[in-house]
Amino acid sequence: MKNLLLFTLFLFSCNDNPFEGENCCSDSPNNLDIYDVWKQNDSLSKDSNGYYHFGYNPVGMSNSDYGAVKYLTEQPLTKVFWASPDSFFVYYMDQWFGDPIINYSTYSGDNGYGQQLFYVYPPFVGDTLTIYGYIDSIIIDTVFVIVE
Secondary structure, X not given: OHHHHHHHHHHOOXXXXXXXXXXXXXXXXXXXXXXXXXXXXXXXEEOOOOOEEEOOOOOOOOOOEEEEEEEEEOOOOOEXXXXXXXXXXXXXXXXXXXXXXXXXXXXXXXXXXXXXXEEEOHHHOOOEEEEEEEEOOEEEEEEEEEEO
16 A cells, blocks of 8 residues: 555656646746625625625525635636635534635636635624635735625
């Protein structure tokens, strides 16, 4: 098993990386720019402090809503990670479960553009949500969304 692991690491080493978007050994710099925040099909307004304003008004029978952060990376096919200190909570089977409003990762496209959804629900009204985007464990861009 140990030999198989070493062979796999050797096979996928940085010198011959089949995963171009992983940025394993790229010498050229990469950057992340969260250039816009949307709700449904509409771009949100941005105030003079750079905060986006999200009008909470869910559609249909749902009591929750979604927004999207739109971003651009210098290098195409870049893996972008997402995080937030803000979480939503659900009570299920006598337990509270919490998750960040945005998480996991996405890849930018061939042109460097991409997007990721974030979750909004009633307790966020009146709060400011913080969203972090990062590449290679370094926070590169942050966006703030005021839920109204």
